[in-house]
Amino acid sequence: VISMPVSERKLIERIRRSVRGGASVVTGIGDDSAVLRVPPGNEVLVTTDFSIENVHFRRDWPAELVGWRCLTRGLSDVAAMGGEPLAVFLSLAIAKDVPQKWVDRFLNGLLDLAKEFKVPLAGGDTAQSTAGVQADIVVIGSVPKGEAILRSGANPGDLIYVTGHLGAAADALARLKLPKPGRAKRVSAQLSRHRPVPRIAIGRWLRQRGIASAMIDLSDGLSTDLSHICEESRVGAEIEAGAIPRAQGGTQKTLVALELALHGGDDYELLFTSDPSVLLPSKVAGVGVTRIGRITKSRGMRLLTNGRARRLQAGGWEHFRGGK
Numbered sequence: 001v002i003s004m005p006v007s008e009r010k011l012i013e014r015i016r017r018s019v020r021g022g023a024s025v026v027t028g029i030g031d032d033s034a035v036l037r038v039p040p041g042n043e044v045l046v047t048t049d050f051s052i053e054n055v056h057f058r059r060d061w062p063a064e065l066v067g068w069r070c071l072t073r074g075l076s077d078v079a080a081m082g083g084e085p086l087a088v089f090l091s092l093a094i095a096k097d098v099p100q101k102w103v104d105r106f107l108n109g110l111l112d113l114a115k116e117f118k119v120p121l122a123g124g125d126t127a128q129s130t131a132g133v134q135a136d137i138v139v140i141g142s143v144p145k146g147e148a149i150l151r152s153g154a155n156p157g158d159l160i161y162v163t164g165h166l167g168a169a170a171d172a173l174a175r176l177k178l179p180k181p182g183r184a185k186r187v188s189a190q191l192s193r194h195r196p197v198p199r200i201a202i203g204r205w206l207r208q209r210g211i212a213s214a215m216i217d218l219s220d221g222l223s224t225d226l227s228h229i230c231e232e233s234r235v236g237a238e239i240e241a242g243a244i245p246r247a248q249g250g251t252q253k254t255l256v257a258l259e260l261a262l263h264g265g266d267d268y269e270l271l272f273t274s275d276p277s278v279l280l281p282s283k284v285a286g287v288g289v290t291r292i293g294r295i296t297k298s299r300g301m302r303l304l305t306n307g308r309a310r311r312l313q314a315g316g317w318e319h320f321r322g323g324k
């Protein structure tokens with residue numbers, strides 16, 4: 001599956017060594033295609049996500065974190081369907097001026113997460129790019145037939161929940177962009193502490209119990225991702241500002257700004273809806289689950305602050321642009 005110039009043999013060797021067969025991979029790297037085995041009675045999930053330098057990340061961010069997040073984007077999409085990841089494929093284009101060490105660290109981060117979820121890297125491609133780093137991650141997953149949790153199943157009256165806390169990544173990134181000398185390193189370390197964990201276990205838990213009527217992962221920000229559920233389900237939503245579980249920001253133990261929790265991206269938590277008759281525990285798989293609002297019949301999104309309603313727009317995270 002992998003083809004590349006001889007000079008990049010080191011990279012293929014690295015990836016090859018990292019490949020663990022796993023029950024789902026019949027044949028991985030070394031043939032023209034990977035051969036995967038899908039559990040009987042299951043359907044296949046496929047998701048693909050770009051991580052592009054100066055669009056999704058900057059090269060002066062910790063490379064391990066960039067690799068970790070690259071795979072998080074894919075695994076989180078599988079979690080959002082209630083699925084299980086089967087195999088990962090990585091296509092990587094790297095410019096000549098990218099140090100081997102950066103690539104090694106990127107792969108370390110990506111493989112750390114793959115190992116944690118016991119999902120094999122079963123193939124990919126590498127090439128030389130004309131500038132910067134472009135990574136495309138493909139995750140193949142499976143879900144029992146007919147049980148994938150879609151964005152389109154929310155009903156008026158359903159309650160809206162999110163997992164974990166929101167806004168930590170956006171808060172760290174906002175700081176990283178501040179042009180204060182000496183600060184980058186500290187914030188970089190802070191950013192590294194926010195290694196998002198794809199919520200596979202929660203997605204599975206919800207799917208097995210048939211609890212979620214609709215679900216999406218929070219990659220672009222709560223307001224944007226909620227708007228996707230509203231569009232696909234042809235409903236509206238009402239969110240309680242005070243109920244949004246905000247992450248702790250910075251080095252001080254203060255909560256991140258509401259704006260960051262509402263519109264910041266890269267949280268990789270799950271947003272789901274459920275019939276109001278369903279009682280949910282306050283934690284699932286060790287992670288907090290918080291009710292933040294409800295689905296309405298009237299379209300559009302509203303934000304309630306102390307009983308006052310404002311129109312909520314999909315103002316989610318614009319991926320980082322430009323090298324400034």
Ligand SMILES: [Mg+2]
Binds near residue numbers: 076077080216217
């Ligand atoms: Mg998604």
